[in-house]
Amino acid sequence: MxxxxxxxxxxxxxxxxxxxxxxxxxxxxxxxxxxxxxxxxxxxxxxxxxxxxxxxxxxxxxxxxxxxxxxxxxxxxxxxxxxxxxxxxxxxxxxxxxxxxxxxxxxxxxxxxxxxxxxxxxxxxxxxxxxxxxxxxxxxxxxxxxxxxxxxxxxxxxxxxxxxxxxxxxxxxxxxxxxxxxxxxxxxxxxxxxxxxxxxxxxxxxxxxxxxxxxxxxxxxxxxxxxxxxxxxxSLPAWDCWVDGDSFGGGAGNPEIGFGRSLALLGWTPYVTAVGGSTLEQIKTRMLAAPAFAKALPTLWWDGDNNSFDATTANDVARHQAIIAALGHTNYLIIPTAKREGQSASAQTAVTALTAALLAAYPGKVLPCMPYLLSLSNGTTDVTAVANGNVPPSALMVDGVHLAAPAMTGFAALVDSAMRGMAWGMAA
The missing domain is CATH 2.60.120.200 (Jelly Rolls)
Incomplete structure (x- = not known):
């Protein structure tokens, strides 16, 4: 009363x-x-x-x-x-x-x-x-x-x-x-x-x-x-989801901006194992070796910069497939690599091909970051990059690689919406 x-x-x-x-x-x-x-x-x-x-x-x-x-x-x-x-x-x-x-x-x-x-x-x-x-x-x-x-x-x-x-x-x-x-x-x-x-x-x-x-x-x-x-x-939080990947997931820059922290500021409690500089092979190996509680969680991974890319699309698709098989559930979301200036032409080609292959292989389970990032163009200094389908430089930190806070938090909000749309919810 x-x-x-x-x-x-x-x-x-x-x-x-x-x-x-x-x-x-x-x-x-x-x-x-x-x-x-x-x-x-x-x-x-x-x-x-x-x-x-x-x-x-x-x-x-x-x-x-x-x-x-x-x-x-x-x-x-x-x-x-x-x-x-x-x-x-x-x-x-x-x-x-x-x-x-x-x-x-x-x-x-x-x-x-x-x-x-x-x-x-x-x-x-x-x-x-x-x-x-x-x-x-x-x-x-x-x-x-x-x-x-x-x-x-x-x-x-x-x-x-x-x-x-x-x-x-x-x-x-x-x-x-x-x-x-x-x-x-x-x-x-x-x-x-x-x-x-x-x-x-x-x-x-x-x-x-x-x-x-x-x-x-x-x-x-x-x-x-x-x-x-x-x-x-x-001391163990009630995790809502699991985030792996490279520095895009774990954080980089000063102040340190990461996808995991951005989700946390939206109210999620993510278990974050992402490590900056990780290749997709390293991400796969780490995720396959993760504890059982992590594999049971709704899972997101983001190989944000395609470190040491594999020019053979089928090899990278197989790496993603191995991660999915290890999870044993369908509550997952793959975020493909960002295509940016500074990557080699072959790396950019690999990014585009892998994104298309993932969208075809796992419909509804892939959320590309590029459509949103391209929308952030300032209309002046970003014109050339956007015309080439690359991340607008104004959305990147001064190092030209990692996302600035507005870009990262904005994309995290889109992922947040997708997670809620899949009824993942949050731990009480």
């Missing part, structure tokens, strides 16, 4: 946001704390969650109390928006519990990927007394505890992040434990002191700097977790 409050949570709420001498829950106005109605009926707060914020759908819960909007939640608990809007808000809320378990999932935007160190969240009381999760452009993410100037890391770095979605599970208690995107949990044996924490900042640092990696969801549980198997499992 709208307005209903679970009174059993009163003590827990008081513990976190304070209570008066009579033990009443915070003397907070309750009108903004509501149960979700029909529009939110499909969403459930995870069992045991203290805090659950869904940035994509603008909803939050606090010890089981659900709020109509994140703004209502912030107002209710006495929090502050330090900067930003929507999923890019930097939010500070009061906090008093040092033993917590965090599961955070956010989108790595191209801007964040290229612009220096980033902190998706911090627990802190002052500069020398904090827990922090930090990522940087070398593709590392570390969780650290700082007490009186001494730093203890979990671990020195999680290793290459990869993919547009990062999901981190991190437990803070007598020891720190953590994992990301299903990678093996790692732990520290010397978490120094578990300092008293008085604030939690989500989406940035204590000054309110926004780090351009919008959160999808952020959940805190009251107790630290010691089961590394659970931590590893909780």
């Amino acid at each position: 709208a307005g209903e409050i679970e009174t059993a949570t009163k003590r827990l709420l008081g513990h976190v946001i304070g209570h008066d001498a009579q033990g009443y829950f915070g003397r907070q106005p309750l009108a903004k704390a509501i149960r979700y109605g029909v529009s939110h009926a499909a969403w459930d707060t995870p069992a045991g969650a203290v805090l659950d914020i869904d940035f994509i759908n603008d909803r939050a819960s606090w010890f089981g109390i659900k709020f109509a909007t994140i703004a209502d939640f912030i107002s209710f608990v006495g929090g502050t928006v330090l900067s930003g809007t929507g999923a890019s808000r930097v939010i500070r809320i009061p906090w008093t519990d040092n033993s917590v378990y965090v599961v955070a999932e956010f989108i790595q935007s191209g801007d964040a990927w290229a612009s220096g160190s980033r902190c998706p969240y911090e627990f802190y009381s002052n500069d020398n007394n904090r827990f922090t999760a930090t990522r940087n452009t070398s593709g590392l993410l570390g969780v650290a505890g700082v007490t009186a100037g001494t730093t203890s890391y979990l671990p020195a770095g999680f290793g290459p992040i990869g993919g547009p979605i990062l999901r981190v599970a991190a437990s803070y208690g007598a020891t720190m434990r953590g994992a990301y995107n299903g990678q093996d949990a790692q732990l520290s044996t010397n978490w120094p002191g578990a300092p008293a924490v008085t604030n939690l900042v989500i989406g940035g640092d204590r000054t309110g700097a926004n780090f351009a990696s919008p959160f999808r969801r952020f959940t805190i549980y009251a107790d630290a977790v010691t089961d590394t198997a659970r931590i590893k499992a909780d």
Whole structure:
């Protein structure tokens, strides 16, 4: 019922946001704390969650109390928006519990990927007394505890992040434990002191700097977790699709623009295994060796630049056929190579022939990028390229090879429409 409050949570709420001498829950106005109605009926707060914020759908819960909007939640608990809007808000809320378990999932935007160190969240009381999760452009993410100037890391770095979605599970208690995107949990044996924490900042640092990696969801549980198997499992996103290919799929340039990240910004959670510079043979080999869960997902691959092209069309068709056979399902989409200036004449001929062969062999399962890219011509400097059927130079980055952000995001929107048209949907 709208307005209903679970009174059993009163003590827990008081513990976190304070209570008066009579033990009443915070003397907070309750009108903004509501149960979700029909529009939110499909969403459930995870069992045991203290805090659950869904940035994509603008909803939050606090010890089981659900709020109509994140703004209502912030107002209710006495929090502050330090900067930003929507999923890019930097939010500070009061906090008093040092033993917590965090599961955070956010989108790595191209801007964040290229612009220096980033902190998706911090627990802190002052500069020398904090827990922090930090990522940087070398593709590392570390969780650290700082007490009186001494730093203890979990671990020195999680290793290459990869993919547009990062999901981190991190437990803070007598020891720190953590994992990301299903990678093996790692732990520290010397978490120094578990300092008293008085604030939690989500989406940035204590000054309110926004780090351009919008959160999808952020959940805190009251107790630290010691089961590394659970931590590893909780760090695995619910993938919607699988993306492989070369740099067009995985990302290139500065800021780094990739098809996988563009889909993520449209709300998908893609498992990305694309590697820049891959030939179609390397893409095939990698996809055939992928784990079973990846092969079961709706699958897209994009050999964007035809690296080390095969002049024999039949050989490349056979490579695509091997990928399809390994999937064992029909929820796939092939994106053929882009034809651009700078490719040899024989490479351009191979691109055209392979695209035609794929369209004939797999009708309804091939989405060429060239019709859309040709439509992006600026009508002046692009005229010659377009007349030759090549990608307009204005749609490319300064390196003359990779797509600029508007071109990549525009094409991703077309793929998004095609995926929805095939009723692939998204994971809940």
